[in-house]
Structure formats: C-alpha cells, structure tokens
Amino acid sequence: MDREAIITASTQHNIIPGRVYKYGTAGFRMSADLLDGVTFRVGLLAALRSRKLNGQAIGVMITASHNPAVDNGVKIVDPLGDMLEQEWEAYATNLVNAPSHGELVEYFIKLADTLKIDLASPGKVIVGRDTRPSGITLVTALADSLAATNTTFVDYKILTTPQLHYLTRCVNTAGTPGAYGEVSEAGYYSKLLEAFYRALRGRKVSGGLTVDCANGVGGPKLNELLKRHDAQKTGLQVKVINDDVLRPEILNLDCGADFVKTRQRAPPNPKPAPGERWCSLDGDADRLIYYWVDPDTGFFMLDGDRIATLAASFIADLSRSAGLEHQLRIGVIQTAYANGASTKYIEQHLQLPVVCTPTGVKHLHHAACSFDIGVYFEANGHGTVLFSPTAVQTFKTKEPQSPAQKDALDILSALADLINQTVGDAISDMLMVEVILAHKAWTMKDWALTYKDLPNRLVRVEVGNKDLFQTTDAERKLSHPVGCQDEIDKEVKKYTAARSFARASGTENACRVYAEAATRSEADELANKVAVIVL
Ligand code: 16G
Ligand code: ZN
Incomplete structure (x- = not known):
C-alpha cells in the first residue's frame, strides 16, 4: 500500500x-x-x-x-x-x-x-x-x-438505510446456500413483494393506508415498491404523503416517525381524518410508527412496543397452529423505554419471555439472536423479527398434519422473507403489520385495545458532564454518581405502579429521564423530580 x-x-x-x-x-x-x-x-x-x-x-x-x-x-x-x-x-x-x-x-x-x-x-x-x-x-x-x-x-x-444493509448481505452471500437475495435495488422490491403476497395467502388488506415519508428517502423508495405492487391482489391502497425530496430543507420537518413519537401527535399538515389508518417513516426509513384518530378519544399512537406485541402475538399463534410451540423458542427484546404495560402484556398475556437490553439496535439485535424467533423493537419504532436458520429450515421441512398446519407453516416461512433480517426496516415492517391486521381482521381500534399504556414522560436534562452518569441493569439503574439511584428509588416509592430511570444519551450531550406511573400527572411529577436529582 x-x-x-x-x-x-x-x-x-x-x-x-x-x-x-x-x-x-x-x-x-x-x-x-x-x-x-x-x-x-x-x-x-x-x-x-x-x-x-x-x-x-x-x-x-x-x-x-x-x-x-x-x-x-x-x-x-x-x-x-x-x-x-x-x-x-x-x-x-x-x-x-x-x-x-x-x-x-x-x-x-x-x-x-x-x-x-x-x-x-x-x-x-x-x-x-x-x-x-x-x-x-x-x-x-x-x-x-x-x-x-x-x-x-x-x-x-x-438508498434507505435498510436497503444498504440488505445489499451488503446480498453481495456477501451471493452464490452460497445462504444467498439473501438478488444484489440490486429491484431485487429488494421483488423479494418483499413476493413474500407479502405469500404471507397474505389470499386474504385482503382492508381500507387505505396513508404513509408519511418524512420528506426523506423512504418516499421515492416506497413509490418504487408501489409501482411494482399488485393492489388488486392484496387490497392494499397506499397514499404516499410527505415524499418531497426536492426541497431538502423540509426533510423531517414537522413530519416523520420521530416527530410523531416525540410530540405524541400526528403531522399537522396534512392531518389524518378520524378512522383513517396512518403511519410515518423516519428520514432514512428504518423506523415506523402507526397512528389513527379515534372518533371518540382522539389521536392514538401505535409505536414500536405495539408493533412488537402485534408481531409477537401473531407469530406465537402461528407457531402453535403449526405445532411448533415446544420446538421453537420465541422471545421479545425491549429496552428500558418500553412501556411497562407492553412488557406485562407480553409476559402475562402472551406468555413469552422478555429480555431488556441497553438502548441501541446492536444490543437488541444481538439478544434477539439467542432465540429461534426474536422479536425486537425499540419504542421509537426501530425493530425487526429475526428467524434463526433452524426456524426457517423447520418451516420448510416440517410435514404438515392438517391444512391449518400447512397454512401456518407457509405464513411463517413468508414472514421470514418479508421481514428484513439485517436491521429494522420501516417499509418491510409496514408490510408485516398490514399482513397481520389482514389475518386478524383487526381495525386500528382492535389493535389499540390489546392493552392500555401507562402514562409516561421523557425529559431531556442538560448536565455539565453526561459521562458521570453510568448505568447498570440494562440502563434501568444508575451505578454512578454514587447515591443518585437511592434518591431516585425514594421518589419512585411514593407512587403506585411507577418506574423511572436516568441515562446519558448516546447521541447528544444530555441525560434522559423516563418516568411512568398510574396517572398522567403522577408520571409528569415523577419525571420532574428525577430530573432535579440528576441536574
Ligand atoms: C441511536 C440508535 C437508536 C437509539 C437512539 C437513542 C441505532 C442504529 N440507533 O439513534 O436505536 O434509540 O440512538 O438515542 O442503534 P439516545 O442515546 O440519544 O437516547
Ligand atoms: Zn433512522
């Protein structure tokens, strides 16, 4: 050299x-x-x-x-x-x-x-x-x-970020038994669409879906996919909005998944009408948030926790129908930011194990690999479902004992192709959600009713030196500064069903404080008290 x-x-x-x-x-x-x-x-x-x-x-x-x-x-x-x-x-x-x-x-x-x-x-x-x-x-x-x-x-x-991850894997596996797909952007679309058709198994998606693309790369790429999509076959009618990439200054401006999640509201313009099914991608299309306006109670967000629970419940049901419940281990990976109600729903209602890891995709991804089927999502909408080679092999080779078993095995096999195995992918996750809603014949309201979120508050605290804040127990506790956690615990104890933690941000020079409690005002109060402790 x-x-x-x-x-x-x-x-x-x-x-x-x-x-x-x-x-x-x-x-x-x-x-x-x-x-x-x-x-x-x-x-x-x-x-x-x-x-x-x-x-x-x-x-x-x-x-x-x-x-x-x-x-x-x-x-x-x-x-x-x-x-x-x-x-x-x-x-x-x-x-x-x-x-x-x-x-x-x-x-x-x-x-x-x-x-x-x-x-x-x-x-x-x-x-x-x-x-x-x-x-x-x-x-x-x-x-x-x-x-x-x-x-x-x-x-x-x-490219979208997940498309680059897809292509990297395709280039390196081309011509091997583990070949992931055709090494081209067109190959990405055909893999997703073919798997989408197979996963639906003749069922139709009901109603239209509006997709806010944050005026980022997701817009043109989703449009590419839709050009190739047979809407007659699937019933899915997509309306793409905020897909203007010619005015770079409006990227992520008052729209996109991060806006919706952090502001807990729909993009102001255009706005969803009551009853409509909407979702938002972020600027590089690796995060996805669904939402709708309930005619009675108003805006309702279905974030990464909701997508995780939806996917986990569907996959666990399929695995039972396929007679694989004792053969394949399914687990859900979350971070400390997951709403406590979602964790309880997964453990108690779905009867699946939950693993908590530190924030950051690499930690969740790694933990998901230890299951045959690992569902991982951050509350912010980044996530995917990983299928082990054993799981994929089983779907393909197990002899079905009934038409219902065959149905379940085929759908599982299609899902493993539909869901991006390299990284969270908003477009792929969106098609997965549409498949699940179609199979369950669920409306947004049905999905929203599965459990009730605990009121929560996230506060950003400007601190002198964020590196002083060190955590343990998957970021749920502070080990340093010494004594800080005891003070937090003392505050948390004063509330029912409450939880709070503080951690240094990995992307900004600040600390983040999260609190949840039985009521909105208690969650706010607790977050503010903990913010004062770390300040
Ligand atoms: C990064 C992470 C994201 C995480 C966020 C937390 C990846 C690819 N991205 O954007 O998963 O939610 O950081 O930010 O891992 P924070 O540390 O500032 O709270
Ligand atoms: Zn992103």
Whole structure:
C-alpha cells in the first residue's frame, strides 16, 4: 500500500482541528460540514475491515436519519448486514481523531499490523446515502480513500438505510446456500413483494393506508415498491404523503416517525381524518410508527412496543397452529423505554419471555439472536423479527398434519422473507403489520385495545458532564454518581405502579429521564423530580 497516496488524498479531506469525534450508536453524526475528513477516514477503516474479513464487502451508509437536514452521518455495516463489531468502533474513533495526515497513516499501518491484515489483499466497500445534498460530497471523500487504498468501491447512490444493509448481505452471500437475495435495488422490491403476497395467502388488506415519508428517502423508495405492487391482489391502497425530496430543507420537518413519537401527535399538515389508518417513516426509513384518530378519544399512537406485541402475538399463534410451540423458542427484546404495560402484556398475556437490553439496535439485535424467533423493537419504532436458520429450515421441512398446519407453516416461512433480517426496516415492517391486521381482521381500534399504556414522560436534562452518569441493569439503574439511584428509588416509592430511570444519551450531550406511573400527572411529577436529582 502506498503511504504517500493516502497522505496526498487525505490532505484534501481535513478534520476540524481540536474537535473530538466518537463513533457512537449511530456512527459519526453531526453537522454535515464537519464530516468530510471523518468520512474519508471511515473509508480507511472500511478498507481494513473488508481485508480483515477476507475481502468480503463492507457497507457504508451516509445518513443522519431523523436529524435536521443540515446534519449528516456515516456508519459502517458488517458483511451480513449487521452493525460494525464493537471492538472496531474504538479503531474508528482512533483513526478519525488522528491529529495529522502523517499520524493517520501511521495508525492505519499499525492497525493493519496488529490485526494481521494483509494490505496487499483485495478489499471491497459498497455505499449508499439518503437524500441529503451533502451526501454527494461525502461519497466523494469516501471514494478518495478507497482509491488511495486500492479498494473496490461500488456506489449504490440513494438508498434507505435498510436497503444498504440488505445489499451488503446480498453481495456477501451471493452464490452460497445462504444467498439473501438478488444484489440490486429491484431485487429488494421483488423479494418483499413476493413474500407479502405469500404471507397474505389470499386474504385482503382492508381500507387505505396513508404513509408519511418524512420528506426523506423512504418516499421515492416506497413509490418504487408501489409501482411494482399488485393492489388488486392484496387490497392494499397506499397514499404516499410527505415524499418531497426536492426541497431538502423540509426533510423531517414537522413530519416523520420521530416527530410523531416525540410530540405524541400526528403531522399537522396534512392531518389524518378520524378512522383513517396512518403511519410515518423516519428520514432514512428504518423506523415506523402507526397512528389513527379515534372518533371518540382522539389521536392514538401505535409505536414500536405495539408493533412488537402485534408481531409477537401473531407469530406465537402461528407457531402453535403449526405445532411448533415446544420446538421453537420465541422471545421479545425491549429496552428500558418500553412501556411497562407492553412488557406485562407480553409476559402475562402472551406468555413469552422478555429480555431488556441497553438502548441501541446492536444490543437488541444481538439478544434477539439467542432465540429461534426474536422479536425486537425499540419504542421509537426501530425493530425487526429475526428467524434463526433452524426456524426457517423447520418451516420448510416440517410435514404438515392438517391444512391449518400447512397454512401456518407457509405464513411463517413468508414472514421470514418479508421481514428484513439485517436491521429494522420501516417499509418491510409496514408490510408485516398490514399482513397481520389482514389475518386478524383487526381495525386500528382492535389493535389499540390489546392493552392500555401507562402514562409516561421523557425529559431531556442538560448536565455539565453526561459521562458521570453510568448505568447498570440494562440502563434501568444508575451505578454512578454514587447515591443518585437511592434518591431516585425514594421518589419512585411514593407512587403506585411507577418506574423511572436516568441515562446519558448516546447521541447528544444530555441525560434522559423516563418516568411512568398510574396517572398522567403522577408520571409528569415523577419525571420532574428525577430530573432535579440528576441536574
Ligand atoms: C441511536 C440508535 C437508536 C437509539 C437512539 C437513542 C441505532 C442504529 N440507533 O439513534 O436505536 O434509540 O440512538 O438515542 O442503534 P439516545 O442515546 O440519544 O437516547
Ligand atoms: Zn433512522
């Protein structure tokens, strides 16, 4: 490898001196004008990672998801479409913070040496980006570092985050028994639609669905899918709104899944009429929130917890109908933010085990892998259902003893293809929800009635140094500062059915406090008291 070539290329892509960058839960994410040098250096890391893994393709996604339009971000995807291995996050951080171009190359070579990476072997990286205009120059920065390291580079241009994860897995499994799908965007649509038709098994989706795309990449991509969709066959009539990607400044503005979840209200314009079924995607289409306006009680949100419970109940029923309840272990993975009522519903009503992990997709994904069928969703709408190879094999090979068993096995098999196995995917999850509602013949009201959420409040607290706040027990308790948790416990005890926790945000310089209690006013009061404790 040519050191001089890397140094020369690097001088075209400077980092901002004095700034400390950290590879966090969402990769590197910040104002787009700070990211040129960061993205160049991420290319170096991807070049190493690919070579470490015998030349398998590494994915790089350029997106800032639900952040404002001026931000952007860059994150690395491992060969099977999962998040970058944790140990390598630290290498990414070190590379990006190298103080000079010379020291950057020194660290790069040293890393290759320590990890026994043959720099002369071939490497491959594929990239996708959301609709942010800044993505174009960031891809150029990435292309420059890949050229300087002789790494094969394929630019898939504009994609949703889950599409890039899908393609990464497809590239690396092509021609093997584990082939995930055709290596193209068109292949993604045909895989999803074919599985959608199979999963419905002739049943029809009832009524229309309005999809708010946050004016992000989900809009054009959902439109691509719909061009190929046979609405006669499925009954699904989709109305796509907020799909304007030509005015970048309106990305995520007063719309999208993050807006709906954090404001607990529908997008103001256009607005759902009572009874209509709506959902929102976020800016890179990996989060999904459903909602409707009940003619009697008003706005009602069906968030990640609701999607998890819906999926878990349907899959558990199918597994029983297929005679697999003693053979396949089904589990649900949540974080501390899951509403306590949803956890109770899963454990007591569905009789399924619940595992709680720290916030961040990689933790949930990892825990889901320990089940034959692992349903994981964050309350914010990011999630998926993972099927183990054994589960998929069983659906295909078990001899059905009755038509009902055959039905169940075929639907389970179709779901395993419909639901994105690499990462949470709003478009794929949306089709899953539509399949389940169609099979259960449920309205939004039926879905909403399954359990009653505990009133809850999330507060953001500006603290001097968020790193002082360290947690244990999957973020449900503070270990530091010492004594803080005792004070929180003392407050919680004063309320019935209450729960509260504080944790440092992984994406902002702040602490988040969550509280739930039997009534709205008690939840608010408790959250405010705990906020004062951490302040
Ligand atoms: C990141 C995570 C998301 C999590 C959020 C929490 C991934 C891909 N994304 O966006 O899952 O909910 O961080 O943010 O893991 P916070 O730490 O600021 O509360
Ligand atoms: Zn997102």
